[in-house]
Amino acid sequence: MTISPTLPLAAADRRPALVAGLSAPKGFGDATLRDGRADAIELLGGIPDPGVLPTQQLTEATARVLSRPGVPALQYSRTEGISPLREWIAEREGVPVNRIIVTNGGFHGLALAIQAVVERGDLVAVDNPIFPLFLRGLELSAAEILPVAVGPSGLDVGQLADLLRAGARPSALYTVPDFHNPTQGTLSEEGRRELVRLAEQYGFIVFADNPYRELWFSTPAAGSDVFNASEHVIHINTFTKTLGPGLRLGWAVVPEHLTRDIVALRSRQDSHSSTLVQAVVGELLTSDPGLFDATLDRARALYRNRAQTLVNALEREAPGVFDADVPDGGLFLWPRLLDNSIDADRLAADASAEGIEYQRGSFFPSGPGTDADRHLRLAYGHVSEPQLEEAAARLGRALRRQAG
């Protein structure tokens, strides 16, 4: 047999459907959004303040785990996660340890859930408005989406029930139950129960994405027990907002019938999360049992104060312009422009020129029917109070450009 020198380059010529279906970056998270002024105040992402991360204690915990005989923190470990860490998480969640799978952060938990539950082309019900990166995650399964409204009380479970009654058959539903990103809302205890009841009745899996859960300002959100008690919920959590995104460490509470598939998948993708990071965080949490809650108390006080500062400053610098409620927790303010004559896209551009960057609300709808484009998403977690005051002043100047 003779080989033609012009034989087509099989692999180079075509791409697997998995990667061919991944969209190019655009909109939310697009690097071009960050080409603002050098002195810009960025209210862009849900970034924890480094001042309330237990940096010194992480250093000390690292020294301890790296001085142990045989240095197990530098060796291979189990896909599910290492014992001290998993056990601490399981106790806090009130579930058996075999239901805890350690992940590389909340988004990783979502990605594993999508790949383990959603067949290619399946329908997935999602928040509307939504944390937009979840829609990129859904590209892993080329999923179709079914938007469900999110309001001041979180997911509109009644609308979901109507859609299901009308015949919609999602294989999964995605929602942020506590201190919603972007809309601040929190799903009530009753809403959680009804959501889980629908999941059990119609046979879908709820992906309850809960990164802001611990960052309540006066009282915790409705509990997670109803999620953790159901065979139809993957409850996705992370240390990202509490101990630092750079750790890349989170966990999922997984129903027993799904643990094998998720572990099998994860063991073929990256084996397990960094043993070192798991050991350090496990040591941090177990060596001083009060440390995590003390860390959270400081963070809650800081973020509560910043949220209030931002709301007050907006009212002072742009009186009557926004409908803005102080959040009950989390890292985002979602003010709505009251005057429909204000062009929200022009406002974002003018704000950028004035030196304040935020995510415009139009990035967040997953479908029609929202007023998201009349909102701004302002992330205040990592921005000092004086900078928040200045940000509000700049936003006020940007608004006056349009008025003038």
Next chain:
Amino acid sequence: MTISPTLPLAAADRRPALVAGLSAPKGFGDATLRDGRADAIELLGGIPDPGVLPTQQLTEATARVLSRPGVPALQYSRTEGISPLREWIAEREGVPVNRIIVTNGGFHGLALAIQAVVERGDLVAVDNPIFPLFLRGLELSAAEILPVAVGPSGLDVGQLADLLRAGARPSALYTVPDFHNPTQGTLSEEGRRELVRLAEQYGFIVFADNPYRELWFSTPAAGSDVFNASEHVIHINTFTKTLGPGLRLGWAVVPEHLTRDIVALRSRQDSHSSTLVQAVVGELLTSDPGLFDATLDRARALYRNRAQTLVNALEREAPGVFDADVPDGGLFLWPRLLDNSIDADRLAADASAEGIEYQRGSFFPSGPGTDADRHLRLAYGHVSEPQLEEAAARLGRALRRQAG
């Protein structure tokens, strides 16, 4: 519309093809293999010795990166990896930095390569014998395999050429070019050139999996330049065997035409590798430019000595039983039983009873035509010289059980 209370549970009843195709654990890596005696000497895995990992320097590097203003090591970072680390790797590889993608270790690099290159059901040419976990990784793409013999000079590129001439059209080929796992062999410079030529001619992508590359005993293996210069090679590397598996940190040298897909995929799975681990290792490597090679020198001397110790001890405890060559590098000895009357499976069972655990050669074929079942894979990296002597003595006793 009325809902039937017996509506089938859609998601609970069926599993996506991706996870339905993942095999249950068995054989190699099976936990039951480790149910040996409490005092068993385990020669099971390619585990680096903690004594030659730079533990103290990692502790110091952690303290430095966690004391930086704003603590960027605890924040989000880019999917491709952070700059100081990527630049160090790129310089060492002799490629532009945009071709380096930081991973959670070598297996993660393989998994990304599989998902980005291999369409579901594609044919993939693989080492025979093979590092068996790669076959599990291929389940991510439900790939068919085309075994290609591996001998003392690594992959049999001539056999591969014959298979291609006969019409085989793999989309990828997997091989360990340096200090092969399990067979010790190293692909020659000429073999590398021919392999890359075939990849370019027939349009497949070579997955060159190179975890043992730095662990040469007297001279480095043939260089990696031929791999790094080709648009048809993903060259997969890791700090696992040099700085510790528990870090979960590696990298891939990716052809430019594949970087976008791999980054897009990876950004949807776990966003990026731990910023903390990347920052710590980057600090370790750049703060003392001689440290990495000094670490490698200690590791090479230790493993060389252990390999020689094991070969000598086997010859002393079981004279004439094995054909065993001292490896040129890496962490594995692949001795062959010379006497065909010895039952290799019974030997493994007797060895376990005597208190020595190893991987039997029969776990490693990817297809017919090998004598792998007449081999033992003995991992010596993390086992002290006295323990290796004792392991050989136990193996000698196990052999005499069968002779007697």
